[in-house]
Amino acid sequence: MLPERLPEDLVTKMNEIVEDCMGDAPPYCEATCPLHIDVQGYVKLIGEGEYKKALDLIRETTPFPGILGRVCAHPCEEKCKREEIDNALSVKNLKRFVADKCDDPKDWDLNVKEESEKKVAIIGSGPAGALAAYDLRKMGHQVTIFEALPVVGGMLRVGIPEYRLPHNVIDKEYSILEKLGVDIKLNTKVGEDISFKKLEEDYDAIFIGVGAHKSFILPIEGSDLAGVQPGVDILRKAGLEKHDKVEIGERVLVIGGGNVAMDVARTAWREGAKEVHIACVESRDQMPAHSWEIDDALEEEITLHDGWGPMKINGEDKVESITLKKCTQVFDQDGSFNPAYDVCNLKDIEVDNVIFAIGQSSEADFLAGDDSIELMRGNKIKVDPVTLQTTKEKVFAGGDGAGRPLLAIEAMAHGRKVATSIDRYLKGENLYENRDYEGTYQSWLKKELAEDEPRRERISIKMLPVDERRGNFKEVEFAYTPSEARGEALRCLECQCKLCMQECEMLNDFCISPKDLFKDIIKGEVAPLIHYSCNMCSQCTIVCPHEFELKNHFMEMRKLLVKNNDGKSPMKGHNAIEWHQKLGFSGIFTTTVGASKDKEGA
Amino acid sequence: MGKAKRVFIPGCSLSSYNPDLVEKTLEHLQNKLPGTGAILKCCGKPTKALGQYDKFKERYSQLQEDIDNLGAEEIIVACQSCYLTMSASSPKQKVTSLWELLPKIGLPEEMVGIAKGSDITFAVHDSCSTRDRKDIHDGIRWIIRELGYKIEEPKSTKEKTRCCGFGGMVVPANPELAQRVMKRRTSEVKSDYMVTYCAACRASMVQGGKNAVHILDLIFGGLWTSESDFPTLPKTPISGWVNRYKCKKKIVKVLS
Numbered sequence: 092m093l094p095e096r097l098p099e100d101l102v103t104k105m106n107e108i109v110e111d112c113m114g115d116a117p118p119y120c121e122a123t124c125p126l127h128i129d130v131q132g133y134v135k136l137i138g139e140g141e142y143k144k145a146l147d148l149i150r151e152t153t154p155f156p157g158i159l160g161r162v163c164a165h166p167c168e169e170k171c172k173r174e175e176i177d178n179a180l181s182v183k184n185l186k187r188f189v190a191d192k193c194d195d196p197k198d199w200d201l202n203v204k205e206e207s208e209k210k211v212a213i214i215g216s217g218p219a220g221a222l223a224a225y226d227l228r229k230m231g232h233q234v235t236i237f238e239a240l241p242v243v244g245g246m247l248r249v250g251i252p253e254y255r256l257p258h259n260v261i262d263k264e265y266s267i268l269e270k271l272g273v274d275i276k277l278n279t280k281v282g283e284d285i286s287f288k289k290l291e292e293d294y295d296a297i298f299i300g301v302g303a304h305k306s307f308i309l310p311i312e313g314s315d316l317a318g319v320q321p322g323v324d325i326l327r328k329a330g331l332e333k334h335d336k337v338e339i340g341e342r343v344l345v346i347g348g349g350n351v352a353m354d355v356a357r358t359a360w361r362e363g364a365k366e367v368h369i370a371c372v373e374s375r376d377q378m379p380a381h382s383w384e385i386d387d388a389l390e391e392e393i394t395l396h397d398g399w400g401p402m403k404i405n406g407e408d409k410v411e412s413i414t415l416k417k418c419t420q421v422f423d424q425d426g427s428f429n430p431a432y433d434v435c436n437l438k439d440i441e442v443d444n445v446i447f448a449i450g451q452s453s454e455a456d457f458l459a460g461d462d463s464i465e466l467m468r469g470n471k472i473k474v475d476p477v478t479l480q481t482t483k484e485k486v487f488a489g490g491d492g493a494g495r496p497l498l499a500i501e502a503m504a505h506g507r508k509v510a511t512s513i514d515r516y517l518k519g520e521n522l523y524e525n526r527d528y529e530g531t532y533q534s535w536l537k538k539e540l541a542e543d544e545p546r547r548e549r550i551s552i553k554m555l556p557v558d559e560r561r562g563n564f565k566e567v568e569f570a571y572t573p574s575e576a577r578g579e580a581l582r583c584l585e586c587q588c589k590l591c592m593q594e595c596e597m598l599n600d601f602c603i604s605p606k607d608l609f610k611d612i613i614k615g616e617v618a619p620l621i622h623y624s625c626n627m628c629s630q631c632t633i634v635c636p637h638e639f640e641l642k643n644h645f646m647e648m649r650k651l652l653v654k655n656n657d658g659k660s661p662m663k664g665h666n667a668i669e670w671h672q673k674l675g676f677s678g679i680f681t682t683t684v685g686a687s688k689d690k691e692g693a
Numbered sequence: 694m695g696k697a698k699r700v701f702i703p704g705c706s707l708s709s710y711n712p713d714l715v716e717k718t719l720e721h722l723q724n725k726l727p728g729t730g731a732i733l734k735c736c737g738k739p740t741k742a743l744g745q746y747d748k749f750k751e752r753y754s755q756l757q758e759d760i761d762n763l764g765a766e767e768i769i770v771a772c773q774s775c776y777l778t779m780s781a782s783s784p785k786q787k788v789t790s791l792w793e794l795l796p797k798i799g800l801p802e803e804m805v806g807i808a809k810g811s812d813i814t815f816a817v818h819d820s821c822s823t824r825d826r827k828d829i830h831d832g833i834r835w836i837i838r839e840l841g842y843k844i845e846e847p848k849s850t851k852e853k854t855r856c857c858g859f860g861g862m863v864v865p866a867n868p869e870l871a872q873r874v875m876k877r878r879t880s881e882v883k884s885d886y887m888v889t890y891c892a893a894c895r896a897s898m899v900q901g902g903k904n905a906v907h908i909l910d911l912i913f914g915g916l917w918t919s920e921s922d923f924p925t926l927p928k929t930p931i932s933g934w935v936n937r938y939k940c941k942k943k944i945v946k947v948l949s
């Protein structure tokens with residue numbers, strides 16, 4: 092009924108809709124989430140009291156709801172539209188709520204695709220290695236994880252302290268790997284217990300996810316004294332052993348303004364230090380640590396010396412005190428990290444330990460002698476940012492060991508990216524196609540808030556009282572109660588465009604949004620009925636942020652249909668209109684009369 | 694045929710709905726604005742709406758010829774589709790909506806304040822085709838207030854008004870959908886009584902389950918209370934054609 096091809100200019104105009112209609116635009120939270128968890132979806136389910144369904148929805152994307160529900164740094168919340176009214180939705184805590192409430196291993200989906208007979212080696216069981224293992228195993232590949240430590244989890248366990256992430260949560264959620272058939276070799280350090288070369292021989296692909304476990308130590312005067320310690324070593328000990336084995340003095344000072352420094356200080360406080368200081372060059376509002384991490388640390392009687400950098404560490408053969416110098420500038424005019432100090436403004440603090448928490452480098456000794464895999468600064472492995480492939484074809488790398496320090500969920504997203512790449516590599520497929528929406532991206536949604544959108548304050552979670560935290564690693568944050576969780580879930584603004592869909596009956600009968608409808612129209616795949624179902628009322632245009640005039644397009648389509656149908660509408664029902672119109676112009680029912688003679692007027 | 698400075702074109706739906714209203718409107722216009730003629734003919738909008746643009750041009754030119762033969766400089770319309778169609782297709786004439794005109798020339802004196810004692814609140818349904826014409830919205834409300842009825846504004850009103858369901862020739866093509874749109878529109882208002890200024894919109898509001906009148910019913914149809922008999926839908930399509938024929942006779946009579 093339609094011509095083979097629609098007129099060029101009409102297609103061009105319709106393509107504007109296909110391009111710019113925001114009907115498919117994901118909510119900000121989902122686009123921001125490196126794993127693109129359907130946040131809005133599960134939050135809505137929680138609001139409806141459908142907790143198990145909410146959990147199932149999360150589990151479609153990640154097997155780590157309880158871990159993420161506790162430690163995810165929730166980049167999604169930073170983009171939450173509610174932030175413009177009151178406070179972001181408490182997404183992280185909602186996730187924890189359903190994980191705690193209804194995650195039962197008996198319900199886990201342990202289906203695996205057909206066995207591929209391909210073998211993949213994964214070095215490291217941190218979040219990057221774990222999610223890569225999960226995905227690759229689900230895809231049907233044989234997966235072996237090599238882990239140097241006697242436990243799984245990487246920095247989730249030997250970085251993040253147990254008072255934030257209990258080990259039983261890690262163990263429970265990681266147990267899905269073995270249930271799926273992933274082989275985990277603990278106490279197996281690649282480079283010592285097994286060579287990298289051997290892995291290359293025995294496996295079809297390798298993922299290096301070794302993290303960054305070596306604290307940088309500033310080479311200042313006194314940094315070689317006994318009592319100077321690398322921050323991650325303390326955390327590792329606390330995470331691995333019985334907590335009382337960490338050797339720490341009564342007075343400690345942690346250097347660093349990031350999240351790791353906060354964890355180190357809070358761990359030292361729990362390990363028995365009576366006086367804990369943190370010194371960092373940044374002022375409080377410049378500190379890289381998340382504001383809530385700083386708040387939690389300050390609550391635990393930790394003294395913050397923000398805007399102070401270390402000058403020298405003093406002592407005979409062990410640390411006795413540290414001299415700090417006032418920082419006058421952190422970043423230079425170009426915005427680079429380039430601290431400057433006022434060396435006349437000094438202060439001494441008496442301490443037994445100085446702990447460095449100013450960043451970590453990687454250890455990639457096992458690659459020594461293999462020039463084909465390029466390394467970067469800090470022994471980080473060089474990768475293609477799109478595929479995470481190293482300079483050696485069958486070797487991939489990701490997580491903290493392949494670039495800047497990541498958030499746990501970003502490390503997981505790396506694991507997923509690598510799994511996709513390795514799967515394609517093993518199948519001989521193109522590694523680069525369709526990879527635009529992996530990891531955080533910007534949504535093309537433009538949501539306007541209603542002026543009268545009511546404020547609804549965020550529901551805070553309860554915390555263990557401070558005096559019950561000293562000397563133990565009991566979990567500090569509590570989960571929401573069901574009524575708190577539902578109340579919080581109902582704060583979701585359900586960001587989406589689809590404003591026209593709220594107005595128009597007919598669009599809802601035929602499409603998800605004009606974007607898909609016009610895609611189909613251009614392809615010639617829609618029935619004439621659709622074009623003849625538009626009331627031509629412009630309601631869609633009025634609410635459309637792009638002011639698309641859909642009715643004009645439907646009208647153009649009607650014209651084309653008529654042209655190709657002997658000048659008549661193809662709709663059966665319109666035969667009557669034909670007759671109506673003939674009569675409406677016929678002499679019987681029409682007349683033209685001039686003004687009355689006696690009332691011709693002016 | 695004679696001549697006319699300005700011509701009243703009542704439109705198809707109004708003349709099919711009620712010839713008496715056309716007659717009385719024309720009489721009123723004649724009183725207030727001597728030199729007014731009239732044309733009863735379709736503007737061709739339905740043809741255009743189906744997408745038959747060539748046919749529409751051919752048909753509209755017949756109407757244009759009639760207007761030009763009268764020598765009319767101004768067209769007064771009572772239908773919003775006529776308003777848009779003629780504004781676009783008769784560049785030589787000034788097109789005026791009856792609803793912007795009435796506040797200027799006034800209502801029949803005996804009707805002013807007639808409804809002070811009425812127990813009815815009318816929800817106003819604006820036509821979506823002239824959603825951007827504030828003067829028309831204001832005129833309609835002026836008329837209702839001048840008569841003395843209470844007004845309910847629907848949630849979607851004036852420039853945000855919603856379609857009655859009749860637009861775009863959807864009824865014959867997709868009747869089930871049209872019915873839903875009608876229902877949705879009426880479900881938006883609290884009052885059982887609605888007033889429109891388009892005869893097709895009126896029928897849609899009735900189909901959506903309300904008692905509905907045309908604004909000309911209020912002006913020329915006496916006092917309306919909850920006791921009144923409200924106009925319903927035509928029993929057969931023939932009655933519309935009978936009415937149009939009556940209308941033709943009445944126009945000739947008024948202007949003779």
Ligand SMILES: Cc1cc2nc3c(=O)[nH]c(=O)nc-3n(C[C@H](O)[C@H](O)[C@H](O)COP(=O)(O)OP(=O)(O)OC[C@H]3O[C@@H](n4cnc5c(N)ncnc54)[C@H](O)[C@@H]3O)c2cc1C
Nearest residue numbers: 215217218219239245246250281301302490491497499502
């Ligand atoms: C103290 C601290 C607190 C943090 N807090 C948070 C937080 O609250 N929220 C958040 O989102 N992120 C947080 N992070 C960041 C997050 O934990 C990391 O980004 C993430 O763990 C990195 O994952 P990964 O898999 O790349 O490496 P890792 O987690 O570091 O895991 C690497 C694993 O590889 C193993 N390994 C190393 N070398 C070898 C070898 N040669 N052979 C075998 N195995 C080897 C290691 O033992 C380790 O288990 C924190 C990090 C730290 C250090």
